[in-house]
Amino acid sequence: MNPAEIALHPFERPASLAELCRTLSTRAVRKEKTVLLAGGTDWIVERRLAPLESPDDLPLVLDVSRLPEMRAIHVAKEHAAIGAAATFLEIKSHPVLSRRVPVLTAMAREVGAVQIQARGTLGGNLATASPAADGAAALMALDADVVLASVTGERRVPLTQFFTGYRATRRAENEAIVRVEFALPRTGAHQMWRKVGTRAAQAISKVAFAAVVELEHGRGVRAGFGMASVAPVTASLPTVRALALAPNLASVSEQELEAATRRDITPIDDLRSTAAYRAHVAVALVKCFFRSLRTAIGS
Amino acid sequence: MALVGRSVPRADGPAKVSGTAHYVDDLTRPGVLLGATLRSPVARGRLRGIRRDPAFDWAGVTVVTAEDVPVNVVALIEEDQPVLAADEIRHAYEPLALVAAEDPVRLAGALRALTPEIEPLPPVLTVADALARKAQIHGSDNIFATYRISKGDAARAIARSPVRLNGTYRTPHQEQLYIEPQGMLAFWDACGAHLQGSLQCPFYVQKGVKRTFSLDDAHVDVTQAVTGGGFGGKEEYPTLLALHALLLAKKSGQPVKMIYDRQEDIEATTKRHPCEVTIESGCDREGNLSAVSINVLMDGGAYVTLTPVVLSRGALHAAGAYRWDHVAIEAVAVATNTPPNGAFRGFGAPQTIWAIERHMDRIARELSLDPLLLREKNLLRVGDTTPTGQLLKESVGIQRCVEEAKKASGWDTKRATLGRAAPVRPVAAMQRQTAPGGSASRKARGIGASVFLHGAGFTGSGERKLKGRVAIDMFRAPSEKKPRFRIRTASTDIGQGTETVFLQIAADVLRVPMDRVEFATPSTAVVPDSGPTVASRTVMIVGSIVESAARELFARIEYERQKRGGSFDDAALRLLADQDPVVSEKTYEPPAELAWDDATYRGDAYPVFAWGCDIAEVEVDLDTFETAVLGFWAAHDVGKAIHPLMCKGQIEGGTLQAIGWALNERLVVKDGKILNARMSTYIVPTSLDAPRFTTILVEDPYSKGPGGGAKGIGELPMDGGAPAIAAAIEHATGIIRDDLPLLPEDLFAARQTGT
């Protein structure tokens, strides 16, 4: 549709999460389409590319960008909760997160550039469910939970189970993603963020890799991985996880790592890259991370 | 103190930094309608009709089809392109109909309510299919143009050479991606047609309007709006857009504004010609070059546009900056059913310079010579002749460029210590916090160079035929005691700094401060035809006309001063008392000794050449094949830098376009359609991709250049960037690429296949 036609959508700004949930509930029952708008960095772009529906059938847009319940970032001693409408800029500027969860901070710093960081949100990343979403990859490595709210209360879905297919999630029509929660990696955990994008900034990932591994006495006791743009949904690399938790990390061979990575991904050719290149990079990044783990054990 | 040679504040700067500079989309008129274009979804076919949805409310909507076009041709070199397709459709996105409405929502609806009825025809999508005449789409042979350049006996000399090497080198499309999309505002009144738009060449647009509407000069006024970049993309294309806007304005009886959105701009407007160059060379074992045979093959797209001229310039630069006793060049451009290709900075030369520079690296590789040493051995010097037999008489600063670039970059040391000469660094211990870009990957560094030249001004007898004119007015402004001056020229400032540079040149000659000289907005109603803003000709050619017009005016004032005394201003005011304004109009006088034969392609192809040496240092990630440009040294012989800061700005900006062409940009064309016509998918470099440039201005003056010897340098910096990057990647990784681009996927694939 023409950008001017986007203005034809009805728009409301709920004053509270409760009001938002009520509206969602009513509309879901009536099978009316609703869109939650935070930063608009995906939705507005996608609307432009979409064909115009009948003017009477345009979804209602609910602005959630300033709902206090969805904006807060709470970091406790061992636990973090990040509001779905908190921006990447707020995440990357958070002093405790940058100390405890550098994988998240580094990710936020590489989303688009400052203008997109100022608008984009984790909630948006999860709701649009793009396999290229950097935020989802980092949260996957943190084994985050997605907290969904509706008139009946809250429920939690582990992120590893949240995506059900290409751009599809477990969020019901009457639910809003309110925040993500995750246990903070313990001090000294090995964290890696590496984005291979179409350029150094303002880029969408060809492959992005997030890893969080906690070591104890020379072996992995907690391992999380996330990879963007290598499968229809954000990849959690289960086979690679299992290798990271192997009793003898030092004995994991390069061949095993390559085979595990290739088993965990199904990359494709698209406008940004090729399947062969993506597979190569995915393997290289996994190997690179494991080399550093082995170095850490050795030292 | 002289202004020329000083980096004075940019004259159009304050308006641009305060948001008060008016680009075409910032302009409006009472009753203005918005216009849009219905385009072909297929690459080739027959247009059977355009169906209008009867359910749509057409009130207040204007629709224009081919039947509404008085003379349905776009007047360029040839008249093969229709303003709107009437019968045969020759490329995807070809304009079929136009609509105008009062607001964007109505406009979008109207466009959707039009459906073209097309009988598809099998398209010719590749150069090979065009040459094989898979279908006849232009003339009898699908060939737009052919040129041959010959010096000595290349075939025989190559056969006798101890070292014979050949290679084929390819370059793809490139999109100009000026940040301001194309746009035009049109209206009619009793005086005729009026246009204001984003454009490089007001008189090109005027020519097209005159032809299509059968009007004379006096009834077509084309005025440049502040223009947000062009790079050649706003050379010939705006003529078509102007015709569209005028057709809608004529039929609706209201002003019409047409502004392309980014996707439409990338899909429909011209690109750099894809090119394939095959080179065979002969030299001795010490690397003394003797003979070269070059075949150039360009894809012109669906219509002629400027293809013959692009091809000609490509051919004339194909032998590079080197001495060859024997040269044979054959250049051919063909038609395909893809969007027409056209002008883009460099105009054919970047394609052939890529080829010859990669070929020079091939020779160096074969002979195990330092690639820059091989080049230095064979550089053109004063007294040498080019492939067309042009004797180089002066201003050949290339040797100094090479020396300066080598010194500044630390070439000798880096060439010896980086790349395959250096051990691959061990995997660094991973830091707990991974900074962006920082990683534990393995990386390799390398350094590479290119040497190149670019002919300034029109080719051959172009300037002699064109007879560019410039006027300077002296006038008295109300409430001012001193006379003021106004430069009137058709040369547009599209960012390169024309306005400032012309003010510097004129003010120096007139010996007045710069703020007493003005630059008239280029408008065909106001300025004489100085020729188009193309071909690196603005400063060197038009600047020299500005200089000579200012000299004449100064001489008249000085004569008056000597005759009747007083100050310069007194004398000027006395002249103004008789006649206000006092006008000096000058016509370009090409150097008398320049001789060119279009029939044989022999003689002085260009008045003079600008020269350059680029050196790139890169770091390639051996895991991901991403290339980071760590340093870039550009030493360019500009003759004389009128405004050193803007001159460097031109060199850096042009070089980054070349680096983007090499490392980021890839236009994906399938079935004649462009799949990545968005800024999120057609990737150009950001500030974090761009290297820090070390730009060295070498000044070997051209005796006929303005301001003490300036040469044209607008296009030169587009020529050397890509081959320097390719050479550096080769040095770092051993991956040899003869084709652009050099995206990570390309390097990965090359490494996989061992090429």
Add this chain to the structure above:
Amino acid sequence: MKITFVLNGRSRTIDAPPLARLLDVLRGTLGLTGTKEGCGEGECGSCTVLLDGVPVNACLVAAGQCDGRTVLTVEGLENKDGLSDLQDAFVTEGGAQCGICTPGFLMAARALLAGNPQPGEGEIREGIAGNVCRCTGYQRIVESIRHAGKERASREPG
């Protein structure tokens, strides 16, 4: 919908569809054409304005989301003496060529300098990485911003 916000230091109330792009409201309804459109999808940064002091792409901001907030555009950069140091630096240091991207760069730079008065080259490049320029190769833009930072520092001793 009635939308009230502080624009360039002055409270304004406009009536616009809430999902109209802030870009169209600025350029159309309010007649402030200094903010430019280059791509319409948040890639080029030409439409950068500051929303509560933070750079955003006005093509991706719904006007209704600006209710009760502050917006600064290029038209609000000048001070009582005319061009600000930052604008002046773009004129004298070659930061503007064709000028279409310039307002966006100025806004991104303004936000950067507000939080970091004397940024290093890397910080400048990261701060303007969301703005695409096709003319300059970025170097003169980086120098202009660096120059503006120095100018300010030289006038504020200590």
